[in-house]
Amino acid sequence: MPNSRLRALQLYPVKSLAGTSPGSAAVEPWGLAGDRRWLLVDEERRHVTQRSRPRLALAVAEARPDGGIGLSAPGMQDLSVEVPAPGATVPVQVWRDKVDAVPASAEAAEWFSTYLGTEVTLVHMDDPAVRRSVDQDFAQPGDTVSFADAFPLLLTTSSSLDALNSLIAQGDHADEGPLPMDRFRPNVVIEGTAPWAEDGWQRVRIGEITFRVAKPSGRCVVTTTDQRTAERGKEPLRTLARHRRFGDDLVFGQNLIPESRGTLRAGDPFEVLS
Numbered sequence: 491m492p493n494s495r496l497r498a499l500q501l502y503p504v505k506s507l508a509g510t511s512p513g514s515a516a517v518e519p520w521g522l523a524g525d526r527r528w529l530l531v532d533e534e535r536r537h538v539t540q541r542s543r544p545r546l547a548l549a550v551a552e553a554r555p556d557g558g559i560g561l562s563a564p565g566m567q568d569l570s571v572e573v574p575a576p577g578a579t580v581p582v583q584v585w586r587d588k589v590d591a592v593p594a595s596a597e598a599a600e601w602f603s604t605y606l607g608t609e610v611t612l613v614h615m616d617d618p619a620v621r622r623s624v625d626q627d628f629a630q631p632g633d634t635v636s637f638a639d640a641f642p643l644l645l646t647t648s649s650s651l652d653a654l655n656s657l658i659a660q661g662d663h664a665d666e667g668p669l670p671m672d673r674f675r676p677n678v679v680i681e682g683t684a685p686w687a688e689d690g691w692q693r694v695r696i697g698e699i700t701f702r703v704a705k706p707s708g709r710c711v712v713t714t715t716d717q718r719t720a721e722r723g724k725e726p727l728r729t730l731a732r733h734r735r736f737g738d739d740l741v742f743g744q745n746l747i748p749e750s751r752g753t754l755r756a757g758d759p760f761e762v763l764s
Contacts, residue, residue, distance in 0.1 A: 494683050495681060504549075519634060519642070535611075541711055544721075549561065566601065569598065569601050591621070620634070641705075644744075644746070645678050645694075645743055647683050649687075654730075655668035658725050663729075688744045692763075696754055700748075700763065708740060
């Protein structure tokens with residue numbers, strides 16, 4: 491794959507909000523710098539995502555150099571949120587994990603609660619090096635992760651999206667396609683590979699950084715949510731169920747764990763090591 495390269499980077503400062511496409515991003519052990527360091531939780535301190543609140547797709551979080559974020563959403567005034575000062579943490583629930591996090595400002599909680607029409611709180615992961623471990627079935631000692639679902643980075647390929655859209659075009663909901671890549675909320679998008687080649691990868695290099703390929707990414711209802719309208723359909727889950735079922739998972743993309751720090755840049759060469 492001599493012409494394979496990093497087509498695009500995607501950064502999501504707040505889990506489940508729309509993110510940005512920087513030209514470059516630093517890679518830390520727990521993921522892209524600034525990626526999913528913020529999380530919304532409900533009154534029971536359980537994570538809130540597009541699964542239950544699809545309108546989060548329309549809210550945008552932009553990372554600032556100081557670690558803070560800028561927020562915008564339909565019908566809302568823009569809001570700047572500072573990294574909360576070190577202090578008392580609260581336990582929050584992310585899937586099966588209990589994670590200590592620092593509550594953000596009351597103003598941020600009010601902003602999101604108004605937008606969603608329900609009480610939520612914005613929290614920040616102060617120290618990803620110690621707060622949450624990668625799934626131990628796939629981790630090595632010391633592997634950690636931010637508020638991402640389970641792994642530091644998610645990789646997808648443009649060729650596999652083209653193949654999936656071809657399958658959607660042949661199905662019962664062809665009018666829903668073709669789907670854009672933002673349905674899958676990847677961190678890195680690779681081009682110049684064969685469709686579904688990622689199924690066999692174990693280690694890869696992007697630019698100067700090597701990654702372990704931990705496991706395929708099982709997809710959920712978020713992929714059926716139009717990231718520009720927050721409306722839901724049947725695809726791609728209907729087609730993935732027919733053509734990309736791996737055990738109990740409907741698979742698109744691969745989860746990555748960094749083996750080193752460094753910087754990724756759009757256009758970086760991509761190489762399969764094993």
